[in-house]
Amino acid sequence: MPHLRRDSFTLLRELMRWRVAMVLSVLIFALMIVLGVINTRLGLADTAQLAWISLAVAGGCIAALLALPKHHGGTVFFVSIAALLVGVMVFGLHHDRPMQHWAYIFPPVLVFLVSSRVALAGMIAFGAYASAMLAPLVPAIDVVRFSSGYGLLVCFMFTYALLQERAAVMLRYHSDHDALSNCLNRRTFNEAVEQLASGRTPAAGCVFLLIDIDHFKAINDRHGHLAGDRIITLVAAELGRVLDADMPLFRYGGEEFSVLLADQDPEAARAIAERLRAAVAAADFQGVPVTISIGLAAWRRGEGSITAALDRADRALYEAKRGGRNRVVADAPTA
Structure with missing residues (x-):
């Protein structure tokens, strides 16, 4: 993208x-x-x-x-x-x-x-x-x-x-790029979304993955903010290792990340999200247990606004949080 x-x-x-x-x-x-x-x-x-x-x-x-x-x-x-x-x-x-x-x-x-x-x-x-x-x-x-x-x-x-x-x-x-995580930053994410919405890219649709580090406030409180920054950097590196080169990873804000999968099948996108979740859960973060929750939603041109799709992905993320964390939840249309 x-x-x-x-x-x-x-x-x-x-x-x-x-x-x-x-x-x-x-x-x-x-x-x-x-x-x-x-x-x-x-x-x-x-x-x-x-x-x-x-x-x-x-x-x-x-x-x-x-x-x-x-x-x-x-x-x-x-x-x-x-x-x-x-x-x-x-x-x-x-x-x-x-x-x-x-x-x-x-x-x-x-x-x-x-x-x-x-x-x-x-x-x-x-x-x-x-x-x-x-x-x-x-x-x-x-x-x-x-x-x-x-x-x-x-x-x-x-x-x-x-x-x-x-x-x-x-x-x-x-x-x-974000200076801490080396991911693409939120401004770049917004521009990529605007490019999709305006039809100035070949992609006819996409699947959004919104990713949040579980219990991040507790990590900061227990290990300090420098350790929290290190966790953000390490999680970003682990996510980037799993993703293909044409799958951009963005730091969405704070301890949140996003992935924009252009022209991706929702079921294939869910499989990618599961690989991301499993990779972080299995990784060694220098003795700090870390997991992520992921919400995803699909969007296709002509089928609702791209902003609505992002809202659906956000709601799916919160559902993953309420459901116990360390899980992937897809918005209902992509289930």
């Missing part, structure tokens, strides 16, 4: 890229008007033509950014600028004008468009291409100077992009 969702982290990243693209489009649009006018007045018809072409590209990007969804609009902008820069090199060769100063824009454009390693390959390829376009127009030493400066820029941009990617991975992990 988590890899299918368009979560708040992804949406924020797309929004920021869209804003950068919009600001740059407006700045390029204004700058090209100035350059077009100046070159026209100086009688430089070819560079004036390039400015008007760039103006048209910037105008088209602004229209795309306003008309398209933000993730598509940002991509259109950076692809358009990259294509423009490739064309500028050919334009310069055709008009016997060296355009190497435009080439320095290409590396940061790629950093916004693709992953760091793909960007590195693209930057190197474009550098070789720009040098080839420049070679017939300037002395060899100027080609060497351009290549050296461009190469240093590529090194800095690749390092920056790599650091940004690593920082984003770390930020996303800590944004999505």
